[in-house]
Amino acid sequence: MKDLLSGLLALALCFGGGYFYGKHVESEAQAAEVARLNTEARQKEQALTTAVNTTATALRTENEKTNKAIRDRNRAIDDGTYRMRLKTTCPVSAATDTAIASGDNSGETRTELDAETGKTLFAIAEEGDRAIRKLNACIDLYDQAIESQKGKP
Numbered sequence: 001m002k003d004l005l006s007g008l009l010a011l012a013l014c015f016g017g018g019y020f021y022g023k024h025v026e027s028e029a030q031a032a033e034v035a036r037l038n039t040e041a042r043q044k045e046q047a048l049t050t051a052v053n054t055t056a057t058a059l060r061t062e063n064e065k066t067n068k069a070i071r072d073r074n075r076a077i078d079d080g081t082y083r084m085r086l087k088t089t090c091p092v093s094a095a096t097d098t099a100i101a102s103g104d105n106s107g108e109t110r111t112e113l114d115a116e117t118g119k120t121l122f123a124i125a126e127e128g129d130r131a132i133r134k135l136n137a138c139i140d141l142y143d144q145a146i147e148s149q150k151g152k153p
Contacts, residue, residue, distance in 0.1 A: 084118040
């Protein structure tokens with residue numbers, strides 16, 4: 001009986017020791033996996049941050065070029081070297097210019113827009129262009145973020 005109790009006690013101690021050792025090993029393995037996944041996530045985050053900064057810089061540069069072109073065009077409109085003419089199809093109480101600019105426009109009546117109206121029309125179009133550029137930049141960044149997540153279970 002004494003040998004049986006000694007054997008059961010030895011078996012229980014072996015089982016208990018193995019259980020706690022295995023639990024410790026598993027805990028270390030999980031900690032290593034969490035550290036690996038955190039490192040991987042930080043690398044992806046850094047790549048996306050770089051992509052965002054690159055896109056923002058490109059967008060800012062494009063906006064600066066656009067703003068310079070707008071200022072140059074507005075100066076040309078103000079000093080009269082840039083004029084906008086529209087084809088008229090109904091009587092307009094404005095000065096008309098029947099001169100033909102080019103092409104087969106014989107018989108067309110054209111009127112010149114005042115400077116402020118021209119600037120306003122251009123401003124509306126430029127606002128739309130700027131919004132489209134921002135949207136496209138956002139879409140590109142979203143696609144990059146989705147692409148970086150592919151292959152994950």
